Amino acid sequence: MAALIEVHNLRFRYPDGTEALRGVDFRLEGRETVALFGPNGSGKTTFVLHLVGLLRGEGEIRICGLPVEKEHLKTIRSRVGIVFQDADVQLFMPSVLEDAAFGPLNLGLPEAEAKRRARRALEQVGMAGAAEKAPYHLSAGEKRRVALAGVLAMEPEILILDEPTTFLDPPGREALLSLLQGLPQAKFLVTHDVEFALALAGRAVFFEEGRIVGEGPVAEVARKHQWTVNQRRFFSGAQTG
Numbered sequence: 001m002a003a004l005i006e007v008h009n010l011r012f013r014y015p016d017g018t019e020a021l022r023g024v025d026f027r028l029e030g031r032e033t034v035a036l037f038g039p040n041g042s043g044k045t046t047f048v049l050h051l052v053g054l055l056r057g058e059g060e061i062r063i064c065g066l067p068v069e070k071e072h073l074k075t076i077r078s079r080v081g082i083v084f085q086d087a088d089v090q091l092f093m094p095s096v097l098e099d100a101a102f103g104p105l106n107l108g109l110p111e112a113e114a115k116r117r118a119r120r121a122l123e124q125v126g127m128a129g130a131a132e133k134a135p136y137h138l139s140a141g142e143k144r145r146v147a148l149a150g151v152l153a154m155e156p157e158i159l160i161l162d163e164p165t166t167f168l169d170p171p172g173r174e175a176l177l178s179l180l181q182g183l184p185q186a187k188f189l190v191t192h193d194v195e196f197a198l199a200l201a202g203r204a205v206f207f208e209e210g211r212i213v214g215e216g217p218v219a220e221v222a223r224k225h226q227w228t229v230n231q232r233r234f235f236s237g238a239q240t241g
């Protein structure tokens with residue numbers, strides 16, 4: 001069976017000349033969860049935007065065996081659900097329910113089925129009570145959850161989450177963590193939150209200046225790149241209170 005995500009020698013330069021990706025090779029096999037760490041500006045968001053064809057670089061990308069090219073984009077976007085770093089770019093309908101139903105409608109599902117899926121997804125993320133609200137009235141954490149509902153309503157095989165814990169308070173972060181732990185999909189998780197990654201991902205890759213410079217078990221990658229504010233807490237096991 002083809003890998004879910006397969007990337008070979010991906011390079012990308014923004015029109016202003018910024019070299020954002022400088023030869024990335026990456027594979028995501030079956031139903032695994034992979035964390036993506038790396039400093040701000042290292043190319044993480046640029047990379048995930050390539051996976052659904054929102055940016056086009058040089059190199060090769062296949063999703064479930066399909067090259068990311070125009071004729072496959074519709075299929076690919078039904079299989080890969082992406083929750084953007086900025087939820088505001090994702091929510092644009094007059095109500096939360098319509099936002100969550102937008103993806104399934106776009107897939108060509110009848111309205112009743114699209115709304116049924118949207119309601120179920122809103123329940124999954126704990127936002128069913130806000131179905132009739134305007135998305136722009138929600139808090140940042142709630143917007144993130146609605147954006148996730150819109151993605152889940154598509155019933156994708158792969159979930160990509162770009163810095164999903166940003167703006168979440170501790171209970172919101174915990175709720176998101178247990179929600180994600182209960183979802184069967186393969187996940188690709190861009191995050192600075194090592195603890196969150198440890199709880200979800202089997203392995204991690206580390207980006208630097210548009211390249212993958214390390215990969216392996218989450219704790220090992222984080223330690224090697226000193227990717228935590230409080231290393232002792234995660235790695236020596238010593239709790240100093």
Ligand SMILES: Nc1ncnc2c1ncn2[C@@H]1O[C@H](COP(=O)(O)OP(=O)(O)O)[C@@H](O)[C@H]1O
Nearest residue numbers: 014016018020039040041042043044045046047
């Ligand atoms: N639209 C854009 N135009 C020009 N440069 C960009 C644009 N978006 C991002 N960049 C640059 O590309 C690099 C990678 O950015 P990004 O992928 O957003 O990094 P990350 O998600 O790791 O923080 C950075 O140097 C950033 O400034």
Ligand SMILES: [Mg+2]
Nearest residue numbers: 044045046085
């Ligand atoms: Mg980013």
